[in-house]
Amino acid sequence: MQHVIKYEPSFPMLQVALNPGEVLIAEAGTMVARASNVAMEVKLNAGRGAGFWAKLKAVFVALIRKLVGGDTFFVNHFSSPQGGWVWLSPPLSGSMRHLPLQGNSLIMSAGAFVACAGDIDLKVKWGGLRAILAKEGAFFVEASGQGDLWLTSYGALDEVWVDGSYIVDNGHLVAFDPTLTFQIKTAGGGMMGFVASGEGLVCEFTGRGRVLIQSRNTSALVQWVGKMLP
Numbered sequence: 004m005q006h007v008i009k010y011e012p013s014f015p016m017l018q019v020a021l022n023p024g025e026v027l028i029a030e031a032g033t034m035v036a037r038a039s040n041v042a043m044e045v046k047l048n049a050g051r052g053a054g055f056w057a058k059l060k061a062v063f064v065a066l067i068r069k070l071v072g073g074d075t076f077f078v079n080h081f082s083s084p085q086g087g088w089v090w091l092s093p094p095l096s097g098s099m100r101h102l103p104l105q106g107n108s109l110i111m112s113a114g115a116f117v118a119c120a121g122d123i124d125l126k127v128k129w130g131g132l133r134a135i136l137a138k139e140g141a142f143f144v145e146a147s148g149q150g151d152l153w154l155t156s157y158g159a160l161d162e163v164w165v166d167g168s169y170i171v172d173n174g175h176l177v178a179f180d181p182t183l184t185f186q187i188k189t190a191g192g193g194m195m196g197f198v199a200s201g202e203g204l205v206c207e208f209t210g211r212g213r214v215l216i217q218s219r220n221t222s223a224l225v226q227w228v229g230k231m232l233p
Contacts, residue, residue, distance in 0.1 A: 004120045004151050008099050015099035017091040017117065017153055027081040028125070029091050029118040034079065038087035044080045078125070091118055093155035097217065100154050100162075108147035111154065111178040114221075121150015145181070154178060158219030169208045174220035180212030 004027070005020040016035060019027055037043070081089045093099065095114075102109065104123060119125065128143040146152050154160070156177050163169060165183060179185070185206045208214055 006101065006151070006153075008101065008153075012098050012159060013096050015092065015097075015155070017099060019089050019091070019118070019120075021081065021083055021087050021089065023084055023086045025082065025086070025120065027089055027118055027120050028123075029079050029081065029089070030116050031077045031079055033091045033093060033117055034081075035090040035092045037081060037089045038083070040085050041081050041083045041087035041089060044082075045077055046080055047077060091153075093117055095155070095157045095221070097155060097157045097219065098160040100156075100160050100215070102152045102154060104146065104149055104152050106149055108145055108181050109152065109178050110181055111144045111146065112176050113143075115154050115156065115177045115215075116144050116146070117153040117155045119146060119150060119152045121148070123148040123150040123152060154215065156215070156217035156219075157221050157224070158217050161216050161218070163214045163216060164212075165208055165214055166211050167209070169214060171206045171208065171214060171216055172220070173204050173206055174222045175216045175218070176206055177215040177217050179208065179214045182212040183208045183210040183214065185209070 004025060005022075007018050009016050009018060021027060021041065031045070034043075093114075099117065104121075110128060116125075124147050126145045126147075128145045154177065160177065173187075185208045187204050188207055189204060
């Protein structure tokens, strides 16, 4: 899909040109502007071809996430029989990356997904207790198939190829290949390191694949802003 990412590296905006019949799927709340002839349809992010139980599960997950202040798990579908354009921008300042998928998959943490196009399936993936401890939320978003995928980060976005093991601070994780597994552990230094180092818990990845990390931490931002509040 024809696109350009403008105003990098701190305030990116994705501008996509839609051919007739093409569909762009975007995270709810990311639209900046669109052509007047481009229609928008809101859909539940339940995965392509999802049956009744999968949709019911997605509704249940969406309600939980709404209560705890997480992602909405609703996505917007943009399309037009005549073609048109759509502009998207993430809520936080940082970077944006275009990652074409060619039959592979990518698992994204909360807030990383911006948009996708083509034959890509988006699914809500249960991360389990380890994801909750890693402060990534109980759910990930997994994108698989063939097409265009756009991600965002808070701060700069870097890509690391892992062959063995690799440790990432939990607040800096953006996405990773499903060929990797991870476990939650303390940053080191025993109990004193856990309490006084400011690092808390980390994700240790093992296997072969890529990990995308961000240079800034949203939890640290929340803590910094919280100190300013009365």
